[in-house]
Amino acid sequence: MLDHCSISHKGGIVLWSRSFTPDAAQLASSSASPVNSLIREALIEGRTAEDRYEKDGYAVKWSFVNDLELIFVVAYQRILQLTYVEDLLAAMKKLFIQYFKPFVASFVASLHSVNNVKTAMNQATTWDFATTFQRWDTLFDKLLKGLEEQASQDRKSRLRTAIRQPIEASTPPSDDQDTVPANDPEAPLDEQQIARNVAALKSRLRGRGGRRGGRGGRMELSSGRESAVESDSDAQPKRKTKAKVQRKWGDEAPTERDMESLDFSVDKKDASNSNMGSHDLSSLVDESSLGTRTVDGMYEVKDWDFSRGQGANDDAADAIARALKPLDAKASGSEGSLGAFGSIFSRLTGSKVLTEADLKPVLEAMKQHLMKKNVAMNIAEKVCEGVGENLIGKKVGGFQTINNAVRVALSTSLTRILTPKTSTDLLLSIRTKLSSPLPSNQQRMPYSITFVGVNGVGKSTNLSKVCFWLIQNGLRVLIAACDTFRSGAVEQLRVHVRNLSVLGVNGAGDSKGRVELFERGYGKDAAGIAREAISYARDNDFDVVLIDTAGRMQDNEPLMRALAKLVSVNNPDKIIFVGEALVGNEAVDQLTKFDRALRDFSSASGAGKGRGIDGMLVTKWDTVDDKVGAALSMTYVTGQPIIFVGCGQTYTDLRQLRVANVVQAILKD
Structure with missing residues (x-):
């Protein structure tokens, strides 16, 4: 059943509308109307990647008549699979234009004859749409009734076919079966045929019950094929499991010297850290990819350069x-x-x-x-x-x-x-929160950023690049190790923290107080660790908390629920999706399902109600040359900006994207 239909002018004037339920009528008059959201988010901003637009449980489809500047909109509940909506839109357009084209053309011409919007809106109120389109109500009712009856007949036909197919498939072969064609739904069935069908259904039901009770219960057909399969499988000998053999690394036990040479887990001497700054600094920072300092001393990462040899900072x-x-x-x-x-x-x-x-x-x-x-x-x-x-x-x-x-x-x-609808200046958002006034009895909370994405896209590596950028801007950063599943995840972040401590601000070194790792080991609740990390950062005057999460596939519902729990419990200031530039269509599927799962699963409770993706960080950007369609695809799906792109292996390999540069790269032959 439909919820709402409307015919509007592109200027925002509603010529005709119909709400089919009281809730839909109340919703249509509010600012949260799915039709208003469609106009604001899909039509004006041009952001919708599917054949329909979805908002708050509603699905909305639309169609244009450009020469008359009309928009035809149909809204219905997303859970309903209405197959006739597209036919309804097409028929509405044809009928409405057939009967009311002269009137609408005169109305549009009158709007264009005035010079300002206010005068046009005042003039629109003088047109009597209710009287003019009174005949349209009758036409629309007949049209809708015919399409609904046709859809109902199609459903009944599919249901009869679905019921008939299992009966025909389960009928045992017989000599006289060819007298009644199995594919003829109108052919009459004799008593023997009906009895065979009933017996076959009972046999199938007994077979299902046997499978529920134990593995030995199989459906026995008259041909004996199932019994033969069962006996053959039972006759095969079971494969014996080989016991694991202990690995030997050598003929003799390793000495203490051998063990010491293989120990890379911790800093064994304070001197090793001091020597590391001069020895490995070139491998951690690429001088040619360092960002620039603004007049007020802020560190900005470079813009990505599409021009190949020309300046990256073109106007x-x-x-x-x-x-x-x-x-x-x-x-x-x-x-x-x-x-x-x-x-x-x-x-x-x-x-x-x-x-x-x-x-x-x-x-x-x-x-x-x-x-x-x-x-x-x-x-x-x-x-x-x-x-x-x-x-x-x-x-x-x-x-x-x-x-x-x-x-x-x-x-x-x-x-x-x-063009993003929200600010991409992450540093401005951080400083705004840290500098906002608070009551005297309230402690300042740090700015928290959660990094999410599928396995292996580079969340931890690019989190450390963002951490380097924050440290260069004089902020104290706490990294929360909330990937409690992948082996080595905590140790990887520990190495990054050690390296970033060596680099310091402006490469001066000795910045251990500016970055720390908060970890509670493996197998723990990630949401609880993030909550403890934010509390620790608040009590120890950290400015930013970077929350690293475990990679997970977008279709894994239990893991997505766990991620949504982390979001709803901690309500981070930013949720950044980390995706690859190489995967094309897969990136769209990943981003869409991550965003929808977070919104659906985090809406149950918590301060993070209905939270979705706030921005993207695209990795491996240096591998795609000017094939930058992933940026367009990912922005198109959510309407959220790409905050950074990763383009290398050092902490300085982080870039910003300019809209003009991306458009230029896409249009380039």
Whole structure:
């Protein structure tokens, strides 16, 4: 059953709406309406990676009529699988335009004739939509009733087929079975056939009961095939398990000197730490990739350089200008590249209104180009659909005008998707919290950041890079070892803390007080360790707590629930998803399921109610060249920014992304 339908103008004026339940009517009038969220988050910001938009248990689908500037929206509960929604949207568009196109065209023309939004809104109130669209209510009711009846008949047909198939599959072979075709649902069954079906069902039920009771209970068919399989399997001898043989490392027991040479676990002498600073400093810090100091002394990491030999700090305006330059059609003759636009548009001459048929080959070429840049296929399709929806119905003239219109539309769409809706200045967020006034009886809490992701993407390594950046900005950092599952996870963080203590601020060394490791060993509750670490940081004047979590696959529900528990119990200030730049479509699946699991499982209780991913850190960025589609895919899914990218093996190999540079790299042939 539907919850809400509406027809609106792109300017925000609702021409007609219908709510089917009291809750839906109340929700539709509130700011938390899924339709309002759709307009704000999906249509205006252009961020939705699926065929439908989901919000607070509702699924929303929509369709445009660009020449009349209309938006048709249908909302229903996400748990319901309504198969007729797309047919309903298509039929609504066709019927509404057929009966009310002159009226809507006059209304849109009147809005365009005024100069400011306030006057347009006042003028819209003078139009009597209720009287004009009174006939539409009857048309809509008939349309909806017909589609619901058709969907109900389809469900009943599928149910009859599903019930009939097990009966036919379980019927034992018989000499006279060919007299009744098994695949003919209308053929009558005689008494013997019905009796055989009933006997087969009883036999299957007995077989199921035997399997529940013990492994020996098998369903016995008249052919005896199951019995033969059982006897054959029982006749096979069981494989004997070989006992483990103790490993021998040598003919003789190791001496104390041998054991000492193999001991890498702890600092054996204070002198070894002092010598390490000069001996291994070059392997920990790459001087060429060090960031810069601002006028007020803040340490900023470098911007990622796509230009290969040109300066990385180009102005954003110059980067956008380069991205919008017409591509050389002669230099790019491949069928699927953006360079093919020239040959396609050369056939379009004179002034005309763009249609779907005109744009179809262009959008296909655009989709292929985005996929070559490692953009996930479904997201490339949605981006191209958005560009097409904005261009269909527009009047353009001449080859150059059409070419520029498509390029500008694509660049604008990519820029809108990649532009973050929240601040990417992590240092500003930290200093704002640390400097905010507090009551005299309240102790200041540290800024906490949780790093999450699948196994092996580099969470611990890139956490240490972020820690180096924070130390260079004069902050005291506590690293919480909450990966209590993977062997060596705590020891890995201990090595990072030792190295970072040697480096210090500005490479001056002796910064043991600026970074510490908080660990409670293995096999403990990660949420409890994080809570203790935050309390320890509060009592010992640490500024930031970096929480390292165990890697887990996005489909592992028990582990995702445990991660959601850590979030709901500790309510970290930032949840950063760490993903790889190489995995393409898999990164989208990982990020989507992590975000949804955190929101669903952390909403049960705790201060972190409904928390999702707040930002991303993409690792192995130096391996993808200009195929930076992972950035577009990951930002498109959540609408959250990419805060950093990892690009090497030293603590200085951390970079920031500029939107203009990413757009330029994606548009580049």
